[in-house]
Amino acid sequence: MLELQNIEKAYGPARVLDGVTLLARPGQIHAVLGENGAGKSTLVKIAAGLVRPDAGLVAVNGDPLKAFTPRAAREAGVEIVTQELTSVPARTVLENVFLGHRVVAVGSVQRSKHARQRFAEVCEECGFSLPGDAIAADLSIADRQILEVLRCLIRRPKVLILDEPTSSLDEERAHRLRVLLRRLSDAGTTVLFISHFLNEVLETADWVTVLRDGRLISSGPTEEETEASLINKMVGRTLSVLYAPKTLPPAEAExxxxxxxxxxxxxxxxxxxxxxxxxxxxxxxxxxxxxxxxxxxxxxxxxxxxxxxxxxxxxxxxxxxxxxxxxxxxxxxxxxxxxxGLVLGRSVAENLALSKPQTSGHLGFALPRRLEDAARDWIRRADIRPASPAAVVGELSGGNQQKVLLSKWLACGPxxxxxxxxxxxxxxxxxxxxxxxxxxxxxxxxxxxxxxxxxxxxxxxxxxxxxxxxxxxxxxxxxxxxxxxxxxxxxxxxxxxxxxx
Amino acid sequence: MSDVTAPEQPQEVTPTRGPRIRATRDLGIVVFLVGIFAALAIAAPSFRTSGNLSNIVNQMSMQGIAACGATLTIVSGGFDLSQGSVYAFCAILSVMLVHTFGVLGAFVIAVLAGLGLGAINGAIIALGRVNSFIATLATSYVFLGFATVITQGNVATTSNQNFMVMNNTYGLTVASWVFIAIAVLLGILLAYTRFGRGLYAIGGNPEAARLSGINISFYRIAVFSISGACAGAAGIIAASQAGSADSSIGSTLALLAIASSVVGGVSILGGQGAVWRAVVGALILELINNGFVLLNLNPVYEDVVFGLLVLLAVGMDQLLRRRRT
The missing domain is CATH 3.40.50.300 (P-loop containing nucleotide triphosphate hydrolases)
Structure with missing residues (x-):
């Protein structure tokens, strides 16, 4: 059982998760849905100890995690397949599967009979098999995805989390993976997965949680949902920045x-x-x-x-x-x-001039003062703060950095x-x-x-x-x-x- | 990314710490230089003589020129480990050619050879996409091999007295004037031209530079060519001052040039630094050398001091970068 209570997380001014609570029971396949940037991936990474939340509690079978580290989560029985592939490209499948595992303390994993046997068992149980001696980098993307799954299963997790596991799989393997998830859940494993494929969620999951803008929108049995109801919940109605009415381009615009x-x-x-x-x-x-x-x-x-x-x-x-x-x-x-976009260690003026060679005369000779004068105009127009052309871009806030970047390109007269x-x-x-x-x-x-x-x-x-x-x-x-x-x-x-x- | 979290205040920027750190960083090394200078002036009366001071500039001219070239490569995010070999090669070349082409001809050809060897480095790095550290490490052996081959392992010498022109003195030695001229030229190139801004951009963020339409391959080839030409010029000075050259003369030059830049405050990570810093760094190392001699200190400790200084400089750079996030 996996419990997440009142999880909060912000990156700088952007709040990613705002008091999200989620409960996934043993034997349940639990889907997490939401738009891009709704906070799904961050939420599951917190559950697996990959990201430290600002506030909140993670518990496995009632015991809170001792620390928000991958190791603590792993010891508690949580395994995750993230969206990013995390296998070591230059090593073999076996070595990757047993990476950080204690099965072989000394000597080659490749030669350990015990490791090979264990690997063969897991392949047998889950219905996917990979050549143990193949180099990870030589595998297809789909096989590397399978490798990540095998790596989790070798530890017999209590909670298995998968972030978009089928996005790089073909239909046949995606189907086998869904069958596997069902089998694992029937054996008592808690399965939590993120997917963008609504039909997959409706077909596979027992329970579905919807996030929007870092908040919990709904959590309930899948039978009560349809594609339309899920889309409706994901999109919702958001209060927004006011947009000025659009000026339409003239009909004859080329x-x-x-x-x-x-x-x-x-x-x-x-x-x-x-x-x-x-x-x-x-x-x-x-x-x-x-x-x-x-x-x-x-x-x-x-x-x-x-x-x-x-x-x-x-x-x-x-x-x-x-x-x-x-x-x-x-x-x-x-x-x-x-x-x-930006050369973070250099000044606003230099960044503004980077893609615009015409600011300077022959041979590109220009005193810093001249670049700064040229920059002042854009600083005023875009309201870049602090309003100093000599300010180092890396020290500006994200919004001001973005304004510098946009100004730099507008300055080219595109x-x-x-x-x-x-x-x-x-x-x-x-x-x-x-x-x-x-x-x-x-x-x-x-x-x-x-x-x-x-x-x-x-x-x-x-x-x-x-x-x-x-x-x-x-x-x-x-x-x-x-x-x-x-x-x-x-x-x-x-x-x-x-x-x- | 949400609209709903709206009512937070737009984040205020606190620029105060940044500029203050930069100011300390700008001045810190100069203060250090002045400190060493003052200490030596007090401790060793012979230090203050104009003879000793011009001797210092003369002594540092070769490593100083190499350090100016190295600074350009480091700012652009690369390293040139082949400078020492290019230096030896060009020194030998100038000695061997002086009979045929005269002094000026030999010098010009030797500098062009340095430029050419640098261009080979640049082409390997830019077009072959080889890491500059590895590429120049490999070419340093190849170039040194060439130098050994053309001398057949012997010392090349010349009896042409005009060849030793770099020792002539006009206030300072010709070698010193050449060093000063190169430092000023490269300083202007890096600080005040589009080319220089391009180097900072490539060193600071190569992907951003590429997407900004900067021709990275051209810049890399150019910067390694300049570095090679600098090493060549330094080699000519060495040959001219000694009247002879052999393939072993440049063995410490490349690392010394990098050390000078770093001690002066050029960031080894690229994107930060200036030519005057390399000059200050080279001067500091030369003053330490000079101090050991004048104060009669046991020279076996000199390398220890050198090494600790480089560590201190790199440590400062890391610290300042980390604080800036």
Whole structure:
């Protein structure tokens, strides 16, 4: 039995979990549902000791965890398969399965008869088998996912947690995994899993808990739910930042971005779309639906396998590197401002000038003072605080960092602006300011492609919303609040609407 | 990410600590330098003589030039361990070519050779995507091998008196003036040009730099070429001052150049630092060396002091970075 009581967790100003309580009984398959960013993954990581909550209690079979560490949780009988693969790529399947396990204290796991026997038993019991001597890195993604499951089962957990276990499995293996979960629960194991597939939840789970914005919305037997009722609970009605009425682009506005049949690995599968001058086009979808990958292909940050892009009426090109896109007027504000966007150790002025070579004259010679003067204008326009061009970007708050990043790209005078999750993890004030900047950019004629996992943001800003699922465009709707459920239905791939392939 | 948690106050930024730390960090090393300087001036009367002071600048010119080049690579997030080999190679080359091409010709060719060897490093690192530490470690053996091959293991010498031009004195030695000129040039390049800003960006966050349209391969090749040219120039000075060169002369140079930069406050993690810091670092190491001689201290302790100083500098860098989060 797994008990979570009044769990609270915040990352900086963003509250991820707000007093969530959950009870999963032995022999129960318990599903956790919610939109992107509802706090599901954080919740299960807390249960497994991977994340320390700010407040709250975790208990297994009535005994509270001694500490919020993976070790304490493991000793209490909790095992987790996270979304991120955690196997050691260069080691064998056997070594990975017994990683941190006490079965072999000295010597090679590979040669231990006991370990091999135990591994064979578990494979036998669960109906999945992998070659024990194979190197983890050589396995397919699906097999590596299975490896993670085997690694948990070798310890015979009391509580087994799986975060989107079937997302990388084919239908046949996903089915076998569901059968396995049923068998484990029949044997008394508590199974807790997160899934984005509503039919899977309805078919497999006994109990379903819905989270929204870090709060518990409902928790009850699965029989009482339908796809529609679940979507309704996930989406709900959220109080939101006020959005100004949208200025529609003129009907004759020309197309500034045209993507044609873009393919990239298995993440982007033949996506075509266009953006007109002054138009904000939103991309909706679940995390992992391929929206960011698509955006990276457009600017050439990733090289698409197939497909072409036309920028501002130019010839169709296959994107190769960001330089070419930038000089043609296509810029992207990347998803992860710290990893991909900003040089955190440098000043605001330097970051603003980074992608804009024309700030300086011949040979790029410029005194820091001149860069700072140029930066002051943007600091005022975007209300960046502290209002000092010499401030080190890494010391700014998340919202102000995001404003710097957005200003840096607007300063290039783009024709098309792609923004990927522009308000993730920023406070409400900065959020409104960023929305304002985007709306203004569009009003001044920039075509904007907005990726956001927050439906409210898309509905509030976008003129048109394109829905992605599993690397494909599955629906396209007007940016009207009334389309909320249609978008969610298409993104989740619920039966009936949306998936019109 | 929720809309519902709205009524929290927008987070206020507290910028006070950052600038203060940076100021301490900026000045700390200079204060340290002045301290050593003052201590030596008081403890050893012969230190203050203009002869000794110009001798210090002359002595440090080679490692100083190498350190300026190393600073550019370190700021861009790389290391050049082949500087010592390039140094020896270019020194030997200049000695061997002086008969055929004259003094100036030999110098120019030797610097270009250093540039070329650096460009090879850069190309391996940028185009072959090899870690710079490993790539330059490997090429340092190859380049040193070349140096040994062309001398066949002997000391290369020349009797051409004009070759020893670097010893001539115009207030300071020619070697010192060359060092000062290179330091000023590279200092301007790093601090005041787009190229320099690009180096900081690549060292601070290569992915952000790439997505900002910076041609990273070009920058890497350029920066290693500059580092090679600096090592070459330092090698020429060494050859010119001695009138001879052999393949063993550069064995400590690359690490000494890195140590100078780090002691001066250039961050080994990249993205932070300045050329003047390398100069200050090299000067500090040279003053310690000079102090040991003047004060008649047992030179066996000199390396211990050097090492502890580098540790202290790196420790400070880590501490300051951690506080900034």
């Amino acid at each position: 197309t500034v971005l045209e993507a044609n049949d873009i393919w990239w690995g298995s993440a982007v599968r033949g996506v075509s779309l266009h953006v007109r001058r002054g138009e904000i086009v939103g991309l909706a979808g679940l995390i992992g639906a391929g929206r960011s990958e698509f955006a990276r292909c457009l600017v050439g940050a990733a090289k698409p396998d197939r497909g072409t892009v036309r920028i501002a009426g130019g010839p169709p090109i296959r994107p190769r590197n960001p330089r070419r896109a930038i000089s043609a007027g296509l810029v992207m504000v990347p998803e992860d401002r710290k990893q991909q 024709k098309i602006l792609i923004v990927d999750e522009p308000t993730r993890g920023v406070d409400v004030g900065a959020k409104a300011a960023i929305h304002e900047m985007l709306a203004q950019a569009a009003a001044s004629g920039v075509g904007v492609l907005l990726i956001s996992s927050e439906l409210e943001e898309l509905l509030g800003l976008a003129h048109r919303i394109v829905v992605f699922r599993k690397g494909e465009v599955v629906d396209e709707v007007e940016g009207e609040a009334s389309e909320r459920e249609r978008i969610m239905t298409a993104a989740f791939g619920a039966a009936g609407m949306g998936a019109d392939e």
